[in-house]
Amino acid sequence: MKGLRYCIYVLTAAIHCYMLLVAAQTTHPSEVSALISIKGSLIDNMKHLNDWKWGDPCTSHWTGVFCNISDADGYLHVRELRFMNKNLSGSLSPELGQLSHLRILNFMWNNLTGSIPKEIGSITTLKLLLLNGNQLSGSLADELGNLSNLNRFQIDQNEISGEIPKSFANLKKIRHIHFNNNSLSGQIPHELSNLSTILHLLLDNNNLSGYLPPEFSVLADLAILQLDNNNFSGSEIPASYGNLSSLLKLSVRNCSLQGSIPDFSRIANLSYLDLSWNQLSGSIPQNKLSNNMTTIILSHNRLNGSIPKSFSLLPSLQKLSLENNFLNGSISTDIWQNKIFNTTSRLVIDLRNNSVSNISGAFEPPVNVTLRFQSNPICSSTSIRNIGKYCGPDFGADDDDPSYSTNPSGVCPIHACPTDNYYEYVPASPKPCFCASPLRIGYRLKSPSISYFDPLQAIIRVLCD
Incomplete structure (x- = not known):
């Protein structure tokens, strides 16, 4: 009797081992079914997915499907779907939610339409959700806030509308939120200030309104905050943003902002500041900005007072754009005289349409410096040698050096x-x-931005008789 029980035990173990061996060579059945449904929702005019007809998805290496084995059940599981720039159209299938081991979902730069399925919110293993560069529409589902391991949420350059769900405050491991170039509306949820790990928050080119959440000042790791081309009419830039200690780039261009410019001098590595095309008033803060500052764009506002002398202490400055304000007084030549130029570096200073009346210091700008002074009293001065060179119509455009x-x-x-x-x-x-x-x-281009590219001129000449 004992021998029979022993034989049954050995046989059961052998069968179990055999089943694990078989499982180790196959994709989990529920995921195979999900993949078939996913393909059924796509239109593949370029036939990239033609090999999704035979064999096992993982062992036959279906295009765009990447797998690994699970020690828990011995099956192969889909860990990545990679379909970047495959000219796919159609829609995203709700069955994506059945890929419970998925870490990367990449459909960047295709022609997908329809909405982002709420079922994706059940894939708690997901780390990268990359859907930018499509034609996706509809609103963002609250369920997407359940992606507790998500690192990058990238849906820029689509047609997503509606409000940003407050549930997104639950994305506790998020580092990148790229929601720019959509049609999102409503107020930015102040709950997003709970995203303590966030590095990049890009919400530019939407239809957002309301006020700028002052609570964002607690985001200690935030490096890039980009909110251009929204309508925060009546809102001010919170003074607390001056406490964003890790900030590299702040761009809030064309947002109908009012009030004064906060003091950003405490931000040690700030390199790019664009607050142009707003209704900001008052004087420009006089305290010295970061030595890393390359770009200051404060044009098309209602700023008055003098040009800060501290701008002369910025060794990395490439662009200072202050045109179309009410600035007065003088500009110091130290802004460019204190810089060390190499053969490729340039500095553009644009003061058009202000009330600047004088230049302090010897006026001998080097060839690396582009100055734009027209529509300032300084252009009528007879005591400044060669000033007319920097007041002519050739410098009226916003382009780089017109010689190119x-x-x-x-x-x-x-x-x-x-x-x-x-x-x-x-x-x-x-x-x-x-x-x-x-x-x-x-x-x-990844942010932070670069103000100036040295032109690369490549000429291919074909001479024919």
């Missing part, structure tokens, strides 16, 4: 280049009025 224009007016006919393939004049060509189709390269 692709259409040298007055030399070549304006419409002589072929319109197909976007032909342009090549100013550096030894052959006059030489037309070429430029090699165009798209850049997706």
Whole structure:
């Protein structure tokens, strides 16, 4: 009898081992079913998913499917779906929620429509949710706030509407929220101040309104806060934002903000500040900003008073844009004289349409410095040598140095280049009025931004008899 029980035990163990061996070579059945449904919701005109017809998803290496084995049940589980830039259309299937071991969901740069399924909120293992560059619409489901392990929530450049759910305050491990370039509306939830791990909060180019939450000042790790092109009419920039000790970039451009500019001098590594196209008033804070400061854009406001002398103490400054304000007094030449220029560095100072009446110091700007003074009393001065050079119409545009224009007016006919393939004049060509189709390269730049790129000029000449 004991021998029979022993045999049964051994047989049971053998069967169990066999089942584990079989499981180790197959994807969990529920995930296979989910993948089939996911494909059924997609339109794959380029046939990238043609191999999703035979074999096991994991062992047959279906396109875009990446797996690992679970010690708990011995099955292979889908840990990543990678479909970046596959020209996919259609919609996201609710069955995505059945991929309970998924860590990365990547559908960036496709043509997906429809809404983001609320079922994705049940994938508590998810770390990267990457859906930017599609045509997704609808509102954000409260359930997405259940993604407790999410590190990056990236849905920029879609058509998402509605309010930002307060439940997103539960994303306790989130580092990046990229919600820019959508149609989100309503007020920014102050509950987001609970996101103690957040590094990048990008909400620019939406329809947000209300006030800027002063509670954000507690976000000790926040490096980039970008809120451009929303409508916070009547709101002020909270003075508490001056306590954002890790901030590298603050951009709140064109948001109908009022009030004064806070003192940001306590932020040790701040390098980019853009508060332009608002209704800010009062004087510019005089305290010295970070030595890392490269870009200060305060144009198109109602600022008055003098230009801070502390701007002369910023060794990394590349752009100082103060045009279209009510600034007066003088500007110190120390702003550029105290800089050490190399062969590629540049400094652009734009003071157009103010009331600046004098320059203090020897006025001998180096070739690396671009000055724009027109529509200031200083342009009428007869005591400042060569001031007219910096008051002429050629400096009225917001572009970089006009010497890099692709259409040298007055030399070549304006419409002589072929319109197909976007032909342009090549100013550096030894052959006059030489037309070429430029090699165009798209850049997706990560913040913080760079004010100036040294131009890369590549000329391909084809000489024909």
